[in-house]
Amino acid sequence: MNSMNPLDIYQRMADEAKSREEAKTEKTRILVGTATCGVAAGALKVRDEFVKGIEKKGLDAEVIEVGCMGHCYAEPMAVIAKPGFPPMCYGKLDDGLVNRLVEDYLAGDDPCYEYALAALERNDVFPTFEDFPRGVHEEKLILGQCGYIDAGDINSFLARDGYSALAKALEDEPLAVLNEVKAANLRGRGGAGFPAGDKWEACLSSSENEKYVICNADEGDPGAFMDRSILESDPHLVIEGMVLCAYAIGAQKGYLYIRAEYPRAVRHVQQAIDQARQMGLLGNAILGTKFNFDLEVFQGSGAFVCGEATALVNSMEGKMGLPESRPPRLAQKGYRGKPTILNNVKTFAYVPLIIRNGADWFKSIGTPDSPGTAVFSLVGKVVNTGLVEVPMGTTLRQLIYEVGDGLPNAKEFKAVQIGGPSGGCLPESALDVPIDFDSLHDAGAIMGSGGLVVMDQDDCMVAVARYFLEFTQHESCGKCTFCRLGTKHMLDILTDITDGKGTMESLTLLEELAEDVRDGSLCNLGRTAPNPVLTTLKYFRDEYRAHIEEGRCPALVCRDLILYYIKPPKCSKLCNVCVGSCPTEAIFTREDGLKEIDQEKCVKCDNCLKACPPEYNAIVKLSPPVLPKEKEGAVK
Amino acid sequence: MYSLQLLEGEREQILASVQEVISKSSKNREDLIPVLQKVQAKLGYLPALAMEKISEGLNIPAADVYGLATFYNQFRLNPPGKHQVKVCLGTACYMVGGDITLESFERRMKIKEGETSADRLYSLERVACVGCCTLAPVVVVNEEVEGKVTPTRVDGIMLTFEESDKEKVSEPEMQKGEEH
Numbered sequence: 001m002n003s004m005n006p007l008d009i010y011q012r013m014a015d016e017a018k019s020r021e022e023a024k025t026e027k028t029r030i031l032v033g034t035a036t037c038g039v040a041a042g043a044l045k046v047r048d049e050f051v052k053g054i055e056k057k058g059l060d061a062e063v064i065e066v067g068c069m070g071h072c073y074a075e076p077m078a079v080i081a082k083p084g085f086p087p088m089c090y091g092k093l094d095d096g097l098v099n100r101l102v103e104d105y106l107a108g109d110d111p112c113y114e115y116a117l118a119a120l121e122r123n124d125v126f127p128t129f130e131d132f133p134r135g136v137h138e139e140k141l142i143l144g145q146c147g148y149i150d151a152g153d154i155n156s157f158l159a160r161d162g163y164s165a166l167a168k169a170l171e172d173e174p175l176a177v178l179n180e181v182k183a184a185n186l187r188g189r190g191g192a193g194f195p196a197g198d199k200w201e202a203c204l205s206s207s208e209n210e211k212y213v214i215c216n217a218d219e220g221d222p223g224a225f226m227d228r229s230i231l232e233s234d235p236h237l238v239i240e241g242m243v244l245c246a247y248a249i250g251a252q253k254g255y256l257y258i259r260a261e262y263p264r265a266v267r268h269v270q271q272a273i274d275q276a277r278q279m280g281l282l283g284n285a286i287l288g289t290k291f292n293f294d295l296e297v298f299q300g301s302g303a304f305v306c307g308e309a310t311a312l313v314n315s316m317e318g319k320m321g322l323p324e325s326r327p328p329r330l331a332q333k334g335y336r337g338k339p340t341i342l343n344n345v346k347t348f349a350y351v352p353l354i355i356r357n358g359a360d361w362f363k364s365i366g367t368p369d370s371p372g373t374a375v376f377s378l379v380g381k382v383v384n385t386g387l388v389e390v391p392m393g394t395t396l397r398q399l400i401y402e403v404g405d406g407l408p409n410a411k412e413f414k415a416v417q418i419g420g421p422s423g424g425c426l427p428e429s430a431l432d433v434p435i436d437f438d439s440l441h442d443a444g445a446i447m448g449s450g451g452l453v454v455m456d457q458d459d460c461m462v463a464v465a466r467y468f469l470e471f472t473q474h475e476s477c478g479k480c481t482f483c484r485l486g487t488k489h490m491l492d493i494l495t496d497i498t499d500g501k502g503t504m505e506s507l508t509l510l511e512e513l514a515e516d517v518r519d520g521s522l523c524n525l526g527r528t529a530p531n532p533v534l535t536t537l538k539y540f541r542d543e544y545r546a547h548i549e550e551g552r553c554p555a556l557v558c559r560d561l562i563l564y565y566i567k568p569p570k571c572s573k574l575c576n577v578c579v580g581s582c583p584t585e586a587i588f589t590r591e592d593g594l595k596e597i598d599q600e601k602c603v604k605c606d607n608c609l610k611a612c613p614p615e616y617n618a619i620v621k622l623s624p625p626v627l628p629k630e631k632e633g634a635v636k
Numbered sequence: 637m638y639s640l641q642l643l644e645g646e647r648e649q650i651l652a653s654v655q656e657v658i659s660k661s662s663k664n665r666e667d668l669i670p671v672l673q674k675v676q677a678k679l680g681y682l683p684a685l686a687m688e689k690i691s692e693g694l695n696i697p698a699a700d701v702y703g704l705a706t707f708y709n710q711f712r713l714n715p716p717g718k719h720q721v722k723v724c725l726g727t728a729c730y731m732v733g734g735d736i737t738l739e740s741f742e743r744r745m746k747i748k749e750g751e752t753s754a755d756r757l758y759s760l761e762r763v764a765c766v767g768c769c770t771l772a773p774v775v776v777v778n779e780e781v782e783g784k785v786t787p788t789r790v791d792g793i794m795l796t797f798e799e800s801d802k803e804k805v806s807e808p809e810m811q812k813g814e815e816h
Contacts, residue, residue, distance in 0.1 A: 040768045040781035072770035222726030225767030260673065260710050261766060301669055301708035304764070318668035320707045379728040379769035386770060417727065451769075453727045467730050471764065477707075581788060583743060603743070606736050607787040 006287035010167030013279060017158035028061035028106060031079040033147055035068035035232045036264050037225070041075035046093045050078070053102030061106055067233020069147030070387035074117055079148075080105060086123040088116045120148075133402040134384060139365060141373050142349040143389045146233035151268045154275040157236040163281055165355035166240055169247055170289050177248040178204060181351060183359035185371050189346035190216060190307070191419065191448040192524070193370065193437035196347055202331035203249045206339040213246045213254035213293075214335065214342045218312060220259065220304040221420030222471065224451035226375045227345040229387050231258065231265035234349075235272035239295065241348030243282065244355060245341055246293040253294060255335075257312055260299040270297055304421075304475035307449075308523045309334075309342045311477065322479050323523035344449075346375055366392030370436035380417075380453035383408050390435070397431040400454055411456035414555075415540070419448025421468045421475075422528035424535030425461060444535045446528065460557035461540040462547055465532045466494040472529040483526030486517035490533060498558040502548040511537060556621040559604045563625040566595050566608075570618035578619065581611035599627070640715060640752060642683065650686050653678040658693035668696060668704060672711060680716040709764070714752045717759030719797045722776040723749070726765030729773040733786075737773050738762055740790040757801070 032038075032047045050063050071077060074091025080101065081087040088111055090101065097115060104110040111126075119126040129135040140146075150156040157163070169177050182197030203211060215238060219227040231238060242254050258266050273295050276282040284292045298316055306312045306321040313335050315321035334340025350372060354362045363371045370392040379385050382404040390399060396416055400406065407413055415425040424445035426433070433443045440447050455464065473487040493510045496502045514530035514537075521527050537544065546552045553561040566578070566587075573593040586601035587608060595618075597608070612619045622628070642650075657674045661667045671694065675686050682705050691698040705711040723729075723738040738760075742748055745758040752759040768774050771783025777793060785793075 036766070036781065037768045037770060040771050040774065040783050075770070219767070220764060222730075222765040223728050223769055224765070225769060228767045261763065299670070299673060301673065301710035302764075303708050315669065315708075316666065318665040318704075320703060377769060379772070380731060420727070451727065453731070453769075455731065459731055464727075464731070467727070475764075583740065583787075583791070603739070605740055605743075605787050606733060607740075610786050610788060 004288055006167045006170040006289055009280070009288050010163060014158050014161070014164065017155035020155050021159035024062070025081065026083065028059070028080070028082040030061060030063045030106075031066045031081070031148070032063060033068055033075065033077045034065040035147075035229055036262070037068060037072050037229075038075045038077065039264075042094070043076035045095070046076045046078060046098055049095050049098040050102065053099060054106065057102065057107050059102075059106050064150050065152070066148060067146050067151050068229040068387060070143060070229070070389075071117070071384070072386035073384045077117070077147075079120060080111075082106070082111075085111055086126065087120040088113075088126065089118050089120060089129075090115055091117045134388070134405070137390050137394060137398055137403050138388055139373055139391050140389045141353055141365070142230065142234075142237065142346055143375065143387065145237065146229060146387075149234060151233055151235055152271055154236060154272065154279060157234070158279075161356065162236050163240055163276075163352075165352035166243055166247075166281065167287055169244055169355055170287055170291065174204075174248050174250065177244055177355060180355055180359050181248070184354045184362040185359075185369075186347065186350055186354060186362070187370060187372075187437060188343060189350070189375070189450075190344035191422065191446060191450075193447060196343060196351075199329075199331050199343070200245065200249055200341060202329065203339045203341050206332060208339050209250075210336075210338045211246075211249055211251035212335045212338060212340040213242050213249070213251045214312070214316075214340060215242055215254070215256045215345055215348055216307065216309070216312060216342055217256055217258040217262075217265070217345050218300040218306050219262075219345075219449060220302070220307055220475075221422075221449045221451050223377065223379055223417070223420060223453050224449045225377050226387055226450055228259075228262050228265050230345055230349055231256075231262070232268050235265075235269045236276065237349045237352060238345055239269075239272055239276055239282070241351035242295065243286070243293055244351050245343070245348065247291055249339075249341060251341070252292055253296075255296050255298045255316065257298050257300050257306075257316065260301055266297055266299060273297070303477070304471075305477045305523070305525050308525060311523065312342065313340065320477070322477050323525075325522055346450075367434070367436050369438060374435050374447065374450065376450045376452045378404050378452050378454070381407050381411060381456040381459070382454040392436045393434045395432050395434050396426065399435065399452070400431070404454065407454065407456050411458065413454070414457055414459055415455045415461060415464075417453040417455060417464065417532070418451070419446040419531075420451045421472050422446055422524065422531055423448045423451075424531045425455070425464065425539065426535065427539040430539075444531070444538065446531070458555055458557070460498075460553055460555035461536045461543045462494065462553075463498055463555075463557050465536040466491065466498055468532040469494055469529070472525060476525065476529075480521045480523075480526055482517045482520030483522075483529065486513050486520070487526070487529055489513055490517065490530070494533070497544065497547050498553075499560045500547065500551045500558070502544075504545075504548055507537070507544060507548070551624045553623045556623050558623075561625060562604065562621045562623045563599060563627065564597055564602055564604060564608060565620055565622050565627060566597060567618050567620060568594050568630060570616055571595055572613075572616050572618070575613065575616065577611045577613060578608040581607040583607060640754065640756070642685075643756075646683075647685065650679060650683055651689065654686050654689040654693065658690065661694070663694055665694075665696065668694060668701070669708070672701075672705060676711060681712045681714055683713075683715070712750075712761070714750070714759065715756060717752050718757050718801075720759050720761070720776075720778055721745075721793070722761045722763045722766075724764075724766050724768070724772070724774040724776070725762050726767075726769060726772070726774075728769035729765075732772050734773040736787055737775060737785050737790060740787045741794075744790060744794045758797070 187193040310324040311321040384405045478484045
């Protein structure tokens with residue numbers, strides 16, 4: 001036993017996992033995507049329906065829960081892998097469709113191509129995801145296994161070369177790992193793009209014996225969910241990355257700081273840690289070597305500022321999550337005052353791939369200064385929403401129009417919000433900006449955590465700026481005066497504008513305040529809080545002017561500047577849907593049978609507009625809020 | 637501050653829960669957040685009494701315990717209602733009317749976000765993002781995520797609550813009738 005090196009031990013483990021996995025492929029498998037978004041769309045019901053159908057028919061098939069494949073627009077999804085057929089992916093499943101698939105495909109031999117999204121392997125009968133524009137642009141590195149492997153079974157990961165990078169690294173000096181990461185120019189995916197290798201090196205050079213590795217999974221950005229998806233779908237990839245980091249810098253203990261709002265991610269990671277420990281991939285004497293490293297989950301309690309490294313460490317120590325001035329950097333003095341490496345989920349996920357395939361491979365993807373890929377959660381007014389991974393350097397236009405398939409309902413593009421509350425809103429003219437850390441920064445936005453929200457003509461940019469300010473103002477920890485009071489003052493000004501009480505002078509003040517908050521705050525929460533305001537002022541000043549000078553919200557969003565109106569010629573008279581839908585009984589039937597809205601009672605809840613049957617489409621929003629004069633006699 | 641009276645027997649339950657959690661803790665400062673999380677998991681919220689007892693048990697000033705409980709969004713000082721609704725106001729949800737959904741719930745439940753109705757039937761919260769942006773606007777109803785919630789659906793959800801309460805009320809009455 002002593003003569004065995006880590007590679008031998010690993011090989012035996014991987015071989016066993018492979019034969020187990022292969023045995024599974026002999027029978028039909030149904031992989032149901034049950035990440036949080038899938039579950040929200042009804043994936044658990046789909047799973048149960050498959051299980052029921054299989055039992056009823058007495059079929060030899062297994063239902064396996066997997067994570068998220070990224071095609072959120074088609075949730076709930078399932079892949080059916082039946083021996084003799086290419087694995088096929090089906091989307092938008094419901095009871096009826098599941099029953100049809102059980103009947104025709106599982107029990108019969110008809111793959112129901114009319115309901116299939118794509119095949120997963122090249123074949124002569126049906127296109128694969130790679131054949132669609134989205135697949136052409138996408139290059140999945142860290143999302144590669146998400147949605148295809150069973151996150152609850154380590155063998156599923158081992159069978160696909162999981163932990164092989166660790167085994168390879170343990171054969172060599174720790175310095176080799178660091179050198180490879182440095183050579184790959186891996187930049188931190190938390191948003192700022194700081195070179196991970198430099199951070200690690202600073203930690204390695206410390207003379208302290210006690211060191212920590214922490215994974216930042218406190219994804220608090222509204223509109224971002226990639227970290228959650230990775231942890232739910234492929235937790236071992238992140239764990240392997242952390243173990244490699246620990247080996248490189250000589251740490252014995254690590255933590256995954258995961259938001260408590262992500263219970264599924266917490267559960268999957270905990271399960272993965274337990275299994276890795278059982279297999280000797282975590283804990284004492286990893287893969288038979290002298291290297292010891294163990295992991296624990298720490299549940300964050302939902303403070304946005306804890307995404308900030310120093311604040312995160314403070315919260316782990318049982319204090320309020322307040323950021324501190326740096327230096328000393330965490331790499332020198334972090335958790336418990338010891339050298340600490342804190343990286344984002346995605347950053348750690350790249351590490352095993354870099355060690356396995358080499359720095360040159362990594363650098364061959366993306367741009368020279370930002371190698372690798374970028375992961376985005378593509379949401380908002382876009383047809384194919386979901387989780388996407390594209391090489392750095394892809395333009396925003398390609399991402400929105402080709403990967404995302406453009407905007408739905410033939411609406412006009414207005415802006416794309418990138419990087420969450422720290423990012424900015426970019427207009428149409430900026431769509432050809434290539435996505436990488438530096439180009440986006442020059443355009444006024446940042447990569448941030450990778451939330452990408454597409455907005456169309458129905459979105460008010462002033463309201464959006466106000467929304468983000470409200471968020472940062474609420475999440476400001478209050479340590480710096482500018483952040484605490486400056487954002488409050490900015491929010492008040494923006495609220496006035498959306499209420500129709502703004503002045504052009506206040507716009508100047510808003511700009512000045514924005515610069516002061518940016519310059520006068522300690523951490524990045526405050527420093528980037530003005531970004532949404534500054535970018536909207538830069539690119540969408542007309543909208544601010546319309547609110548202030550004309551009392552009009554061009555996008556018909558700001559509620560004090562709009563009113564709901566029933567167009568008499570379009571109202572059917574006989575239909576009462578709007579009356580029933582109104583929660584405040586503001587809609588009444590006039591003597592001539594037409595419906596009318598009592599503007600005093602109306603709370604502008606949008607119910608009537610949604611309720612009015614499309615064939616009448618009689619309800620409109622008007623801005624500025626002035627009722628049109630009805631022609632005498634026309635109402636009769 | 638908005639707070640509700642303790643129910644009968646709740647005091648004992650609070651004391652027992654806090655005692656149980658603290659007895660298993662290492663009583664370090666680093667344990668404070670996990671202890672608060674565990675107590676909240678048991679009770680559903682952090683009543684003032686629980687925070688006092690945690691302060692005593694871990695030997696941390698009560699002001700620090702309260703400071704932490706109010707700093708982090710996860711902790712709630714009001715008891716959860718029998719029907720809990722969390723309205724997501726992440727960017728994607730906000731853009732398609734999440735705030736209108738929240739307002740509809742406020743109007744129907746007759747409480748503001750962050751509050752629990754006096755009969756403890758309903759509680760309403762706003763959350764920053766539950767990470768299901770593609771289903772926006774999203775509402776978490778009793779831990780279940782529901783996507784694409786329109787104001788009309790709000791009425792539907794409320795109706796489901798009311799119906800389920802009617803059934804629950806009538807069941808024990810029937811049982812009583814049988815016993816007599």
